[in-house]
Amino acid sequence: MNAPFRTAAGGRHDRGRPVSFSFDGKTYQGFAGDTLASALLANGVCLMGRSFKYHRPRGVIAAGSDEPNALVSVQRDAARYAPNLRATQVELYEGLSSESQNRWPSLAFDVGSVNNLASPFIPAGFYYKTFMWPRKAWDRFYEPNIRAAAGLGRSPTEADPDRYLNRYAHCEVLVVGGGPAGLAAALAAAQGGGRVILADEQTELGGSLLSATDATIDGKPSDDWLAETLASLAALPNVTLLKRATAFGYFAHNMIGVTERLTDHLAAPNAATPRERLWNIRAKQVVLAAGSIERPLVFPDNDRPGILLADAARTYLNRYGVKPGKRVVVATGHDGAYRAALDLHRAGVEIAAIADLRPNPTGPLVEAARAAGLPIRPACAITGTSGGLRVITARLSPIKGAGQVGPAQIVPCDAVLMSGGFTPSVHLFSQSRGKLRWDQDLLTYLPDQSAEQERSAGACRGRFGLAEALADGFAAGAAASGAEVSRTFAVEALEGDPRGVIGALPHDRGVNAKAFVDWQNDVTTKDLKLAVREGFQSIEHIKRYTTTGMATDQGKTSNLNALGVVADVLHKPIPEVGLTTFRMPYTPVTFGALAGLARGDLFDPVRATPIHDWAAEQGAVFEDVSLWKRARYFPRGSEDMEAAVRRECVSVRAGCGIFDASTLGKIEVVGPDAAEFMNRMYVNAWTKLGVGKCRYGVLCREDGFVTDDGVVGRIAKDRFHVTTTTGGAPRVLGMMEDYLQTEWPDLNVWLTSTTEQWAVIALQGPNARRILEGLVEGIDLSPEALPHMSLAEGRIRGVPTRLFRVSFSGELGFEINVAADHGRAVWEAVWAAGQPHGLTPYGTETMHVLRAEKGFIIVGQETDGTATPDDVGLTWAVGKAKPDFVGKRSLARPAMSEPDRKQLVGLYTDDGAVVLEEGAQIVATAGQTPPMRLIGHVTSSYYSAVLGRSIALAMVSGGRARLGESLYSPSPVGDIPVKVVPTVFYDPEGARVNG
Amino acid sequence: MDKTLAPNAARGALDGFTAAPALGLAAACPMTRFVLRGRAEALAAAEAELGFLLPRQACRAASLDGRHALWLGPDEWLILAPLADGPALGEALEAAMGAHPHSLVEISQRQTAIVISGPRATGLLNVGCPLDLDLAAFPVGMCTRTVFAKAEIGLWRRAPDSFHIEVWRSFSPYVWRFLEAAGAEYA
Amino acid sequence: MLLITCPYCGPRPELEFSHGGEAHIARPEKPSELSIEDWTQYLYLRANPKGLHAERWRHLHGCARFFNALRDTTTDQFVATYKAGEPRPTGGAA
């Protein structure tokens, strides 16, 4: 096969398994074990993307998750289209189909690159400055067009068919990072006997060892040591090794989020295997061995394809058998680049020059390069490059001191390697709220004080050398696990000086030269300087103004250089400039992984009553009420909701209706102090409520506003059956528990939720008693024995029942409570018995109309958290003689009895055919224009079939004093005239409740 | 017309859910349940009637002859008993506790139970449950209310690889399906 | 996700808990006798400190008990948790 940049031998990829793949429609060959980036480089493809703002051609600069440029999309099928993947992390599989992003119509010829020519006009803050006015144009014009031109990839258009799993896990020691320090930490921690989890983002564990060539550990080549170490760790029952697993977030109290990618690397994944698993790992101790990230050099034209980080080039060579070029210029301020130059030289790549910023580079790596005859140029800066879609020359200038450079020399090349040194990856440490300190010697921030049970080890805390990373990792693992173990690692490797350079390089190219600091966000030194000139001093402001270090990059390659540039302009030392916050996620996390199984049917629990299936079989239409499914109406034939509800309403009032009220919250209040507790909680007086009697209870918050209501039955002297609204059940129980546990723990009373113990069948209508008569045992249904607002215990068709005589419709009504498992059978028995009596099933919509016809409120519909009992006409329920109840003191505030408070009233539209909108406003006079003086709002509005006209309930300022007044409801078709009427529209005498 | 419903007319919340042996997932049989609260004298009387001590150690269960008392809170126990014990057990406990301050509420059908057993049990539970289910952290005999995904459950370890899950009736299909979905790759 | 030590059940994940606002604000014995100022103080005014904060939690999906905790609002670290009715532990800056 013809891959011009592939070496003849070497690398960890599988040369026996060729793989074909496509990029932007063209097919290439690579090997199993390649990344998309390594395979493209092997094929001489340098151009992998266009930059975000200027659409400049960009190649890959890194070899791992720090890659800012080569963002690609991978498509398996129409539904499986993953944008914004780093080509450096995309593992090759047979048939992989990928494409570049942020270019149109093609990567090589991109219309948007006119932005590059126009770049003098797109400075930092351009978006903020230019697109501010007119305000309306932002939503309609600017934002859509900016997004179309600038967007990073696009979304798939079909639902994601893949499976994602979440799981919780616990361990004594979590090690983040599988490089030398992390492996050593795991070896030590495992000896503590506790559970150890090691997570690493790469395909293979080993970190920097995966691209090492000449190091030995304990006398073995590092490759062999790695293989033996991994085998011994894998054999330990208390160790879990996770690869392709990125620790993306450090959450409070040692909870670490890790995404494990399980199938993205497979050509034909098993559909049952999750694509990703999100681990929520709670660790007693965490060892961060996150390594370091190589720093680019900031020089003019430093973003041309073919320019890459020196250690990344070494990784491509040693791990993937790919040469970054054939004739390479190395630009550096750090010894590490010499290691890359030496390896490339050995692989037959011509090193055209090593331009070292330092005047006197020394040390074993430099000496080795000298010995190999590599052309080292001390005190030399790279000051430019040329080339279209790939670099063809480098411009090298001698440094004259004080930021000055001498005459430049042009050096032909097809790749430039750069290194400013290594930046410790303190992202997770910083997320954990650990404090960083500036190290003036290493010119970097290092972890200082931990905020969690955590310790950093190895390169992420500045211990860069292999020997010290191993020792540091082992010590950290031992300390984390409490294992009293020690071990030394005999390492032979060439080590360099850990110090590097930060900030912009000197050059003679003028103010318009583009020296990029943040490749991903297209931020140059010029942008940073402009931001400072315009008055931004805080690094947090500069970050937002210029966008440096934002988005998925999160400052991996850019952070320190940006600080260096800003510090330089501000004439401040870096520690005084400060540091921006490292945000999670470390690298992007898919929505699928975050959602896990919580999608579709499993997004939320769907609560169904014991009678739900019967309603479904009858064709009921359901509505969501909190998590419950409730039957909303039972359409017959082609009926719509309006028609069904009118029929259901009339049937209830003419014959009888049956309604599933099982979702009502129920609380059993039991104990000798039950009545006293009820007295303190509810506004009503309970002491005199007899056993076997019911009362409508109103519950206020301490601020005096109604929060719940419901019928309460007294089962025994020391036992109340309390009902709550459907949605309010958990809240009411929590409120009661709060008072009971924390204010009145001396009361001998206890609360038990019985919501789901009981199925509740409401039977409402003049025929209700007749239907029940043949079904009950041990209950006298006569009005004398069981009057309105009373209850009896007995049996219905042999099933024990609590039978309440209550009505939420104004009709003769019963509510049959039976244990849930019997709910459906009893319902069906009642249903059968009701057939001769015109029994009709009805849903929540009809229930709402029936109660509105009677002026009964629904808490949360008529009330909005600012209504007192008096506001909604419930003064009669308040036990005025009681010394105290929750909310009583607040109700005594003068503001609570102001005459202009909004009060519940009925409204009739002048035209009975017009049904007001719920939520519509009320005004006193017609013809107002905004801003109008609003005096109220409609809370409930229906067409009442029995009345043959519309009805509405409303909260109107001083409403009860306005009975008979004409008011107006402004609407899009004009002011609708209404008249204020009493709240009870139907059967105002209340005769029907007695059958 | 027969005044009494057929004995098989009762329908549990998990009727129609088929056990999934590959996942070790099964519905428990119906049983009698009470929540017991009360002051010391009442608890002593209940213990005398039950014939065993209510566990006073947090998050532990005690059992005798098919009856179990699960610690739910410092003065709250879930009593589980065979279905046949039914109302008689409640009446006996009420009689024993008499006027001593207490609350005994039957909740037999408020909740239902799922049993998950086998080598995958802890792994499947940890898809939705945030607790450490290692035997050292959650030993046999431990019981507690906790959460499973978006539902509250009672979790009781009855053997190293077997858990009894108490879950409110209307949440039980959700918990069952979630466990099934969590183990889809093994089914 | 916080790890909160319930005084009854031990360390448990935050998911099992609900937050209950500032601790040690007892409901007055006789609210009706309180001036409007005193009632306002009780009902609405809270300390909201930066640093150690005594606050109520409920082990809602556990033992269901309310209890109190001392938490540093700047670091989320808990200094102590204790049962309702017990005094605020001494030590640590107020």
Ligand SMILES: [Zn+2]
């Ligand atoms: Zn607890």
